[in-house]
Amino acid sequence: MTSSVAALVRYALVGVVNAATYYAVYLLVLVEVGYLTAHVVGLGAAMVVSFFLNCRFTFGVRPSWQRFVLYPASQAVNIAATTIGVVGLVALGVDERVAPLAAAVLAVPASFLAARFVLARGGRPPVRRPEVDPDPATLRLTVVRR
Template structure:
């Protein structure tokens, strides 16, 4: 079995993930000063999701975006978003500061997200 394509795919996913995560965190970081942390986090997530979808389509998996892929990725990200929000609030409850609480969230949800998104783009033939 040739694992090179999978390794390259994971590396491209990582690049896209870093871009989406930095965008998400940056938006969250600035909005948390003027609004509720959950709203700031959600707005950052939505904007980074849109960018992530196009980068994932073109760069990570080399496919063209479609409404079906958007729906599939949206479903995967709905699960991912719920996991994000749950973990964020758990870490805030445990006393981690608003500035640092997203960091362990990202560490947990990024691998889960890869598996969900890869399934949508590779196995559904959308």
């Protein structure tokens, strides 16, 4: 599996945790406020969880204040897509408790690319290379015959 594909898989796993965080907060807040306010509050809580998990688990970078400040900007695509999706789906008659889940799935690919750009500086995280034993006595040469 290429490192980009592996990162996308890790991003999707973080997305499951993120979605659970968002949805739990959304449902808790929905009891007190309207669906749109619940959506915004849920996004805020989930974004903090998502930031730390994506830094460490997905991209293998150290969380920093600079990344934390920039991370919401990277999620602008996700926020716009899910907000438009939630409002549109509810307007189409989809249950307020189900609409956020469908909208979130549709936003994953673009959100991943934006997060990778901000958290991993647009590229892949550094590859961890195994240490090489510098002792020449332990080095072996392999001859390949054709």
